[in-house]
Amino acid sequence: EAQVTQNPRYLITVTGKKLTVTCSQNMNHEYMSWYRQDPGLGLRQIYYSMNVEVTDKGDVPEGYKVSRKEKRNFPLILESPSPNQTSLYFCASSLGTEGQETQYFGPGTRLLVL
Amino acid sequence: AQSVTQLGSHVSVSEGALVLLRCNYSSSVPPYLFWYVQYPNQGLQLLLKYTSAATLVKGINGFEAEFKKSETSFHLTKPSAHMSDAAEYFCAVTPDYSGTYKYIFGTGTRLKVLA
Numbered sequence: 017e018a019q020v021t022q023n024p025r026y027l028i029t030v031t032g033k034k035l036t037v038t039c040s041q042n043m044n045h046e047y048m049s050w051y052r053q054d055p056g057l058g059l060r061q062i063y064y065s066m067n068v069e070v071t072d073k074g075d076v077p078e079g080y081k082v083s084r085k086e087k088r089n090f091p092l093i094l095e096s097p098s099p100n101q102t103s104l105y106f107c108a109s110s111l112g113t114e115g116q117e118t119q120y121f122g123p124g125t126r127l128l129v130l
Numbered sequence: 131a132q133s134v135t136q137l138g139s140h141v142s143v144s145e146g147a148l149v150l151l152r153c154n155y156s157s158s159v160p161p162y163l164f165w166y167v168q169y170p171n172q173g174l175q176l177l178l179k180y181t182s183a184a185t186l187v188k189g190i191n192g193f194e195a196e197f198k199k200s201e202t203s204f205h206l207t208k209p210s211a212h213m214s215d216a217a218e219y220f221c222a223v224t225p226d227y228s229g230t231y232k233y234i235f236g237t238g239t240r241l242k243v244l245a
Contacts (some may be wrong), residue, residue, distance in 0.1 A: 020173075049233070054138045056139070058220060058237035059174075066231070067209055074232055115224045115231040116181040121173035 018043045020122035022107050028128045029097055037092045037125050039107030047110040047117065048090040049074070050082065052103040055122075058108065066089055066113045097129045132157055134223050136236035144244045149193075149208040151185030151239045156202060162224040163204040164193055168238075169177070172218065180204060212243045 017130040020041045027034055041048065061074030065084040076082075079101055081093040090109075092099060105125045110117035137152040155161060162181050166174040178189025185197040191214075195206045204221060221236040 033154075047231070050219075051235075056237060057234040061233055061235075064232065072230070075234075107156075108174075113231060116179070118176045118179065119164075119166075119174075119233070121166075121175065123173050 018120075020107055020109055020120050022105075022122040022125050024125060025123065026126050028130065030130050032096050035094050035097060035127075037094075037105060037107075039090045039092065039122060039129070040088050041090075041107075041120070042088065042108040043109065043111070043120065045088065045109035045111050045120075046087075047113050048084065049108045049118075049119070050080070050090070050092045051106045051108065052076065052101075053106060054103050056085055061091070062105075097127075099129050101127065102129045103127060132223060132225075132232075132234045134221050134234050134236040136219075136239050138239055139237065140240050140242065142242040142244055143211045145213055146210050146215060149206070149211045149215065149241065150220050151206040151221075151241065153204045153206065154202055155197075155204065155221070155223045157223060159225060160198065161223045162225075163195075163197060165193070165206050166220045166222060166235075167205075168218045168220065170217070177206070177219070181234075185231055211241075211243045213243050213245065216241055 020031045029032040035124040050062040063082040065071045108119040110119045137153045158216045164178040164179045180197045188194045
């Protein structure tokens with residue numbers, strides 16, 4: 017089944033404890049992206065990747081890191097999480113990098129930073 | 131800068147009534163425009179998209195949207211609401227003002243369908 021998977025789905029952590037949220041797609045998609053969703057703010061793009069080893073900042077990259085060493089994986093790293101990073105996170109992928117392609121979203125990761 | 135405005139964070143309609151969800155965008159380059167739907171506790175899925183072909187775009191579940199360049203709008207409509215349409219709807223645009231394929235999402239409209 018074609019899908020975007022994220023792990024974990026739920027995570028409670030404490031301030032400053034490094035964490036990684038994994039994202040994997042099995043559709044051979046070029047474009048991958050991370051978003052955070054907050055009430056009243058909609059979705060905001062954190063980072064995106066046009067291809068392996070090519071990543072760029074979205075609108076809210078502060079406090080996050082990403083890497084794209086393999087085409088299928090795009091992990092999101094929080095080196096030192098803070099309470100303002102408590103949010104619902106979505107990974108998404110699309111086939112091409114021309115902008116008009118449909119993005120396919122993962123099920124989301126709900127993160128609580130205490 | 132690129133932006134998307136969705137008027138009305140909450141919209142209520144009666145079952146069988148017209149659904150109209152508004153989306154206005156600002157863009158300095160020809161845009162691609164999208165409507166995504168999010169059902170409770172799920173990720174987003176595409177309803178429809180405008181990619182510079184026909185200005186009237188038909189999507190899944192009876193939804194459609196019309197791209198109006200003069201009004202910088204891409205409103206979502208459905209002639210007759212169904213209870214299963216209750217969800218949150220997001221409008222999105224790309225590329226950003228510099229031509230980079232970042233995606234800008236609106237703040238969302240939560241649709242409630244009344245029996």
